[in-house]
Amino acid sequence: MIALEQGHAEFLIGLIFWSLLALFVFLAVFTTVRRRISARNAASISIATSEMEPLLHQYLFGEKHLTDMETELRSRFHIVAAFRLISPMIDNFLGIERERLQQLLEIPAFSRHFERKLRSRRASQQAHACVYYAQRKTYNAQATTVFLKLVEHPYAVLAYSATLALLNHPDLAMRRHGLFRFLARKRNSAMAIHDIVVKYAGQHPDKMLAAQELFDLAMHPSTPPRSAAAMLLLFSELGFFHLIEPLFDALVMPKTKDHSGRRLAALITVLSEMAHPQLLQAILDHKWHESSYRIVQLAVIHAFSQQTSHIPPEVVDAGLLSSDAEIQYLATRLIATGAG
Amino acid sequence: MKKILLVDDDKFISRFVSFRLMKAGYAVYTADNGIDGLEFIKNLQPDLVILDMMMPGLDGKELLDILIAQQVFDPSKVIVLSGKEVTSEVKSLFDLGIHDYLTKPFRVEDLLIRIERALALQARSNG
Numbered sequence: 001m002i003a004l005e006q007g008h009a010e011f012l013i014g015l016i017f018w019s020l021l022a023l024f025v026f027l028a029v030f031t032t033v034r035r036r037i038s039a040r041n042a043a044s045i046s047i048a049t050s051e052m053e054p055l056l057h058q059y060l061f062g063e064k065h066l067t068d069m070e071t072e073l074r075s076r077f078h079i080v081a082a083f084r085l086i087s088p089m090i091d092n093f094l095g096i097e098r099e100r101l102q103q104l105l106e107i108p109a110f111s112r113h114f115e116r117k118l119r120s121r122r123a124s125q126q127a128h129a130c131v132y133y134a135q136r137k138t139y140n141a142q143a144t145t146v147f148l149k150l151v152e153h154p155y156a157v158l159a160y161s162a163t164l165a166l167l168n169h170p171d172l173a174m175r176r177h178g179l180f181r182f183l184a185r186k187r188n189s190a191m192a193i194h195d196i197v198v199k200y201a202g203q204h205p206d207k208m209l210a211a212q213e214l215f216d217l218a219m220h221p222s223t224p225p226r227s228a229a230a231m232l233l234l235f236s237e238l239g240f241f242h243l244i245e246p247l248f249d250a251l252v253m254p255k256t257k258d259h260s261g262r263r264l265a266a267l268i269t270v271l272s273e274m275a276h277p278q279l280l281q282a283i284l285d286h287k288w289h290e291s292s293y294r295i296v297q298l299a300v301i302h303a304f305s306q307q308t309s310h311i312p313p314e315v316v317d318a319g320l321l322s323s324d325a326e327i328q329y330l331a332t333r334l335i336a337t338g339a340g
Numbered sequence: 341m342k343k344i345l346l347v348d349d350d351k352f353i354s355r356f357v358s359f360r361l362m363k364a365g366y367a368v369y370t371a372d373n374g375i376d377g378l379e380f381i382k383n384l385q386p387d388l389v390i391l392d393m394m395m396p397g398l399d400g401k402e403l404l405d406i407l408i409a410q411q412v413f414d415p416s417k418v419i420v421l422s423g424k425e426v427t428s429e430v431k432s433l434f435d436l437g438i439h440d441y442l443t444k445p446f447r448v449e450d451l452l453i454r455i456e457r458a459l460a461l462q463a464r465s466n467g
Contacts, residue, residue, distance in 0.1 A: 053352065057356055057359055061359075061360075061363070085352055088352060088353060091445060092350070092353050092444050092445050092446070093353075093446065093448060094447045095447035095448070095449060095450075096447075096449075097447075097448055098445070
């Protein structure tokens with residue numbers, strides 16, 4: 001009886017041992033094969049990039065036609081390589097270069113490739129597809145429902161690229177809807193908000209209305225402070241100087257509670273960039289130089305150093321007494337430049 | 341042939357722009373970071389520098405500050421390329437003495453016109 005149980009235990013131990021060994025061997029082989037495939041793909045894309053780059057230059061110089069380029073996109077590596085070259089160029093160029101690059105994206109080889117990626121279950125693949133649709137001139141109406149779903153995806157890059165793609169929608173209401181849904185997300189990076197807000201404002205048929213919409217949205221209590229602050233910081237870059245007084249009113253008579261100091265700091269910064277004549281006095285009146293929020297204190301010091309060479313001693317003192325090393329440093333630098 | 345140095349970390353953009361400038365008859369040199377850009381400027385003394393602001397490591401503004409502090413290059417021979425147009429930033433760059441400022445995205449034709457104008461002004465001021 002004991003011998004039988006011992007035999008049974010040995011069998012079980014053996015089974016576990018061989019199963020673990022088989023699993024280990026499988027994982028090792030799988031990882032090696034995957035790495036080799038990735039390395040081979042990267043090498044193929046690199047070769048395709050070196051082939052496509054001079055062709056792309058020739059195309060942009062008018063030495064090659066769209067049909068020539070179509071025949072050159074002979075593998076998925078060439079499509080990927082060409083898109084990696086085209087995408088930053090579209091972001092950086094305007095005029096004839098951008099137009100020709102966007103024409104290139106209409107080639108069926110690209111649309112077929114990215115339609116497949118959009119249907120993929122992998123978020124990174126879908127993000128690539130959204131970047132493609134964001135840069136195309138012609139909007140793909142069939143993909144709207146997918147974009148709308150992806151705008152709220154937890155993967156930030158996917159939500160960002162889907163919103164950029166949705167901002168190409170011909171209907172302004174749909175573009176606005178995409179913008180609102182994206183900005184309602186709690187964890188958006190300032191860079192992502194920059195690109196989306198700039199694109200939305202740039203495509204708006206009425207610049208004044210776009211400015212007012214963005215202002216209202218930044219001041220709305222439901223907009224997360226991080227998004228609101230990032231939007232406000234763009235107002236000077238977007239040239240919304242006609243909003244200088246409403247921005248100042250929002251600073252001194254806030255209608256939205258600010259529990260993080262982000263909106264307040266952003267308002268101080270943007271009003272400093274717009275050089276509002278009453279900003280510095282308002283800071284002193286409200287004692288924002290003594291704020292417990294680090295970002296507010298930083299915004300105050302930057303505003304004073306940008307606007308005047310006569311920095312009041314209380315601002316310098318508040319900076320020197322701050323627990324933050326950067327604020328202390330900036331305050332010390334103000335003294336070195338003769339302020340206080 | 342006029343020497344132009346292009347300092348931009350995006351090599352694809354940089355290569356295309358440099359080919360375009362070469363076609364326009366300039367001798368073009370490229371650097372993909374601020375440190376190499378500084379070395380090029382010191383050794384090459386280009387007629388004009390096209391300087392991108394956003395670069396990892398030593399960025400365009402820092403490079404410009406070094407050029408001014410060390411007095412190795414005249415900032416009026418610099419055209420700045422920047423991803424964003426913030427009034428205070430533009431003003432501070434012009435206060436440093438740069439020749440011109442262009443926001444990305446930009447028209448390559450616009451850049452060419454500004455280069456021609458910068459070089460023509462230099463020629464006129466050199467007599």
